[in-house]
Amino acid sequence: MIGIDVCLGRIIEIPGARNVTLVDADSGLAVAAVGRHEPADQHEVAATTTDVVRAVLTCTGLASADPADDIDEVIICGTSGYHIMKFVGSDFGARLFVHILFDDVTGNLGMARFQLRSILAEFTPSGPRATI
Incomplete structure (x- = not known):
């Protein structure tokens, strides 16, 4: 299992990723964030x-x-990029999701989803939980 910093660091390396935020869905606050642009x-x-x-x-x-x-994922596509909001399982009772903003020039939605799923599986082996 990887930690939050490693997880977000790997997500921001996905081609096209501009900002990554781990969000506590109960409070609506950012738990951790990294950004590139x-x-x-x-x-x-x-x-x-x-x-x-x-x-x-x-x-x-x-x-x-x-x-x-x-529902374990929400995708919003715009004219110059897209957002993925992916639910994250948690062994400590929190309801979390990760929000990633991608640009459409260097990002690829299919590959981003595949890579994100793989990274989050290492972050939390318990799988997504969408009960908010």
Whole structure:
């Protein structure tokens, strides 16, 4: 199992990653953050992305037909980049997600998702938890 700093350090190395924030979904605060371009107020980013995550999870129209199927990732695509919000399992009871901003010039959504899944599996072997 890898630590938070190593985890975020590896995520920011994914091609196209610009900012990475580990967010406590209960409080909406940034637990940790790293950035490569245009420093942002990570606590503001954490609060607004928490609102998005909560809205998605409470929207019955986005629920799967299978009641056992949980949402484990939210992807938002824009004209010049995309955001991935991936839920992170936690052995200490916190409800966490990682928010990554990618640019679309050097980023590749499919590869980013594949690499992110691999890194987070090393960070928390317990898997994602989307109960927010």
